Structures are given as structure tokens and as C-alpha cells.
Amino acid sequence: MALAWRVGLVLCVLLVADCAGGPSSTATMTDGTPTTILTTAPIPTDNSTPTNETPTTGDPAYGTEFVSVSKLENGSRAETWPDNKTARFENLSEPRKEVFRDALDGRVTFGPDEENPFAFSDSDRPELVRYEGEWYFVRVAIV
Template sequence: MPSNWQTLLVLGVALLAGCTGLGGSETAVTPDDPMTTAEPTTATAGTTAETTATTANDSPGYGTEFVSVSKLGNQSRYTEWPDNRSVHFENMTESRQTVFLDALDEQVEFGPEEENPFGFNDESRPEVVRYEGTWYFVRVAIV
């Protein structure tokens, strides 16, 4: 006669198998993937028609960098950054100024082959910028 822990173990495995689909099912469920659509191509004389799957939202390439700017909620927090990581807008290079202004409107993306003036690995890049009397945090993410 099995002990209680063995019974619980068997019930737990059976329950887990049912949740993960390992136990089998009489009806197959295929989830709809809204990210993939099939687009038929037109056939010309003498060729066969093909169907290709396209992704609605292509993923960024490895090494893509994203720059975004957000206003510091507590304006006195700029003091938490060392002097070499905080800067006034007018003291930045022209390329950093341009990217900063673009990132104020929306996230800016740099492909793996593009040069980002706020480079992810650039230890000298500013993290907080004072622009028109307001401190902003400059976030750089990489994929």
C-alpha cells in the first residue's frame, strides 16, 4: 500500500501533466498568433503561387540600442549622479543634443551598424541632462 507522500506525488505529477498538455487531449487547440499573417503572392504564367509568413512587428537586430528620455519626478535627484554623468544641454555635443531632442518626443533606435552618441558602453555619456530648467534622465537600453 503506497504511503501518503507517494499518493500526493502521483497526483501532483498527473495534475502537472494535465496543465502542460502532456496527458493528451481529444481536441487540438491552435492559438492564433496576431504577429504572423500569411500573405499570398501572385503567380505569373509558368510559376507556382507561394505563401510567405511575415511578422507584423519585426524584432530589432542584436546590438540595437534604444535611447529614451524621461523627466526626473524628483528634480533634486540629479545630485545623485556624479558631475561627470550630469550635464547641461548646451554643454553637450551637437549630435547628443539632436538625439536628446528626438528622444524627448519618442524613443530613438540605433541599429548595430549605427553610431549612438549616447552609446550603451560609453562610460563618459551623461545620464542626466538639464534642459530648459528641467532635469531629464537619459536611458539607454540594448538588445
């Protein structure tokens, strides 16, 4: 049984080595079974040096807020939301209406020095908005 287990292990190593696509060498087990052993990692062909650093240009500054809007597929879920967290679009302030409309087209970003009408820290901001007969969830994320 131990031999069958070793053969299975060798086959797994062969499979992994073959999938890795790297250079390999052949060795022979003590029982005469040939096996392939991966000896080195693949070498990059673009002559660049790999780095673990991520680029910082374009990264949002600490305190940046993102507003996004997504349609609630099951409108009946709105009934379970507290009344102070829901609003009708026509009852929103003009700045909130503008941000909501912009967020329908894509995420809206506010830098740390800009004022967000749906501010992350605003406990009174609506989370659900009724717009043109549909409920929308207003998500605010912060970095």
C-alpha cells in the same frame, strides 16, 4: 469537518469551471453532492492553429540600442548623481543634442551598424541632462 472541506473544494471547482466557460459535464460525489467537471478546453472558433512562435519580422537585431528620455520628477535627486554623469544641454555635442531632442518626442533607435552618440558602452555618456530648467534621465537600452 472533512465533509465541509470537500464541499468547499467542490464549490471552488465549480466556480473555476464556470469562469472558464468551457464545456462541462455533471457528476455526483459519493455523498450525493452534484458537481461540475470541466472535461475539455474551449475550442477556438477562428479555425486557426495556435502557435507558440512569436513573429520575427520587426524584431530588433542583436546590438540595437534604444535611447529614451524621461523627466526627473524630483529634481533634487540630480544632486546625488556624480558630476561626470550629468551635463547641461548646451554643453552636449551637436549629435547628442539632436538625439536628446528626438528622444523627448519618443524613443530613438539605433541599429547595430549605426553610431549612437549616447552609446550603451560609453562610460562617459551623461545619464542626466539639464534642459530648459529641468533635469532629464537619459536611458539607453540594448538588445
